[in-house]
Amino acid sequence: MAIYSQNEALMCKVFPSNLGPVAMRWFNSLKANSIGSYKQLTQTFCSRFITNSMVPRPLSSLLSLSMHEGETLKTYSDRYWEMYNEMDENHDDVAINTFKSGLLSEHGLRKSLTGKPVANVRQLMDRIGKYKRVEEDQLQGKGKEKIIPPKGNDYRSK
Template sequence: MNTMLKDMSSKMHRATSSAPELEKVLEETQRSPFTTRISEVRVHHVKNKVKLIPYNGLTDPKPFLKSLSIAINRAQFSAAERDAGSCQLLVENLTDDALNWFSRLEANTIDSYHQLTSVFLQHHSIFMVKGTSNADLWTMSQKDKEPLRKFIERFKKVVSSIVITDDAAIATLRNACSYESRFREDLVITQPATLEDALHRANRFIEVEEEKTAMAKRQPKASSSKDKSHDEHYEPRQHYDRDYAKIDKAKKAATYVVGGSDSQPSKPWNKYYRETDPKRNQAYCEFHKVSGHSTDECR
C-alpha cells in the first residue's frame, strides 16, 4: 500500500510540475498575431478550393508568394474581406519551420496582409535566391566542346528570367556562341527577325550536330600507330667522342654499297643497322651491336 501511495504521489507531482508547461503550449497555440480588425472578419467560402505547395520556411519565399498572389485573385474576395482572406490563405499554407515562426509572432501585431508579407519576407530573406539580371546574359559564352543543345538550354533559362528586346537577345546569342559554330555563322547570314525564329533555327543545327556525333561513334577507330623497325637504333650524342672517330670512319666506309658509286651517301653516324652475320674474327661490341671495338674497350 505504501508503495502504491508513493507511486501515485510521484505521478501527481509530475503532473502538477508539468502543468505550467502545458498551459504555456496551449497559450501559444491559441494566441493570434492578428488584430481584431483581421480576426473578426468573416470570410466567405471559396468555391474553387485553392491548392498551393505549402511553404516549409527553408526555401526561397518568392515563388510561394507569387503563387499565393494568383490564388488570392482567383478567390475574388470583396474589399471588406480581402485583407483577412489573404492572411488566411497565407497561414493555411505554412508548414514546419514557417508555421512555427508564425506561432511565435506577438499577439495583435498584424493588421494587414501587406504587414504580414513584409514580416514574412524579412524573416525568410536569408533563403532568397539572387535574381537573374541582364549581366548574366551578357557574360554568357559557349564553353569549349559544349554541345549546342546544352548551351541553348542555358541561354533559354537566363533569357526567360529577364526583360530584353529580341534584337538585343539575338545579338547576345550570336556573341555567346563559339566562333567556330556554324549556328553563329547562320545568325550572321540570315539575321532572324525574332528570338523565336533564332531558337527555331538552332534546333536544326542541334539535330545535325547530334546526328554527326552518333555516326562518329559507329565508325571504327583507325590505328594511327606506325610499326617501328626493330633493326634501327639511334645512338645518343653523348656516346660519340673523339676516341671513336677512327671507328666512325671505318663504319662509314663499310656502309657504301659494294660495286656502287663513290658518291653514294653513307648512313648517319648515330644510326646503325643490326648486322645479320658479324664476322667472328673482328672485334664486336655487345652493347652497341657493331664491329670495330670490343665490349671490353667500349666506353
C-alpha cells in the same frame, strides 16, 4: 485570387498553399496568434525571405557569355536562356546578336545566323531548336557502332 484580396482571413488560409518546403517550415513555426493581419503576414514573410529575392542581372552578364570548346549547343543555349530570363528588361535585339557572337566561329548555327539573320527571339529559338536536334542526332549516332556478325557463326543454322 484578386477578388478575394479584401478577405484577410481567406488570404491567410490560402497563403501557405503557395509555399515551398523551407517557407512552409517557417510558416508552421510561427507562434499562434503572432500574426494579426494578412499585411503583417506578408511583411513578416518578406523580411524573413528577403535574401531569396532575385536581383535582375545586368545586360553585361549576357554580353560575357560564350560557348566553350567542346560544349554542346544544348548546354550553351540552356546557360544563355537562363541568364537572359534573369534580366529585368527586354533586350531581344541584343539577345540575338550576343547569342550568335557567343557561338564558336566554326559552328554551323553561327554561319546560318550570319547568312540568314533572324528577326526576333522566337525565330532564334526555333533555329537553335533545329540545330540542337541535329546535334543530338549526331551524338546518338556516335554511340551506336555497327555490329557485323562474324561469317560462319549463323545461330539459325544450328
